[in-house]
Amino acid sequence: MNFKVKTLGSLIALSLLTVNVPVAKAHNDQGDKARTPNVHFSTHPNMQSSKMLSALTASMEVQEMTNEAPPWYWAYQGWYMSEGAFYFGLQPNGEYGKTALFSIFGKGTQSNVEACKRGADSTDPDTGMSCHIPYDWEVGHKYTFNVKRTGQDAAQSLTTWQGSVTDQTTGQETIIGIVSVPARWSDLQPSLLGWAEWFLNGELTCAQRTNFVVKYNDVSGVYSDTATPWQSYISDSNPNTCATYDMTGTYPTEVIMSAGGTFDGDNNSGGNTDNAPVAVVPADFSVISSSDGSIVRELDASGSKNADSYSWKVTGGKGSFWLQEEEKGGWVSALGQAKVRALFPANSSGTAIYELTVSKNGKQDTKRVTITVTAPENPTTPDQPGTEFPEWQAGTPYVAGDKVTYEGIKYVAKYWTLFRPGYNDAWKLANPSQITEWKASMAYSGGDSVIYQGKTYKAAYWTQGNTPGQHSVWLVQ
Structure with a gap:
């Protein structure tokens, strides 16, 4: 592919009729010093490319920015089949505050929504409509934009299109604008361009612009005639820009765009000016x-930047979903390495959230992966572990030498007990090489390994209640 590849429900908030703010700039000439960075999402090879779309969706997450109001506009641009185009995106506009925008370009557009003003990137009122609302978006939240056809007016030969944005952290959907366009424009092309635009002085070099890190992903749509999904991948990018692009795979579906800061004369990235760590995680799935x-599914954070240490932990669905260091390893809720295995028990369902924190020189960056887990349609009772290590049963007395499995970890009883394994001195690990999450109530023998606050420790001798990293019995690995 022709780009630089690195390892790299909804509550509707109708804010349309109460907005009375100026229209923010959505576009400006970038000048000769630095062109607008962009990536192109095209029809995935396993889809038909000739069909048009009645709806199109795309997500973005601002992961870093150097101040609260850098003059960047992070957006997606799409096109209608015959004429006209649309934008939607986020702006940290210093003049108007944080905003969300939905603009349609072309003659013959109209809207009764106060948030939508005539004139798009121009004082000419017939260049289109620009819908702009105050929107207090947050760094680290994933926002999903949607533009869809919501109606047709055959008498006036118009079709109506709605633009909205959903905060995936809160689940709240906010309508940005509703615009009618000439029916001759038809529906949407199966194509989308993600870009970042500096909308002030276009003569600034890349090195003179503020930093940002933004993820563009989850570009999809619905075909007009069949109502079936449309899938995309990143087919190309603009290499002569103020940005670097991090993406993986033969048909990448997401990109981390980094721009601004220290660059050389050829507009290639010279890296983070302060070498701050940047966590890079897989897309939600x-x-x-x-x-x-x-x-299990692998979670690979090795594409993270400037990271000296990695800490994965389960923050959503803890106790139902797990992490695993390696095949046949113990089930834990935290691990201190770049590549881990997300583990989903038999017949499980729900939402699993895995959080990665990378660190370097006292600085940290944290990202999350959300995984939707669905139970099989016809679940059956899974086979119990082998008879040598059956599942531990509450209320069953165990004597010295009895073997059980609990939360995926094998234990051997040291003496008579009714207690559950892993929470007292009555049980020991069957295999000391198993790495489990440290518990203050658990007794450990010399050679046992644990995970604590993202780091791996090995016990030098028997211990109980001594915190790893705070007592010499624990040796950091």
């Missing part, structure tokens, strides 16, 4: 659990 036993 869905899985179907199995009736036959647990399943």
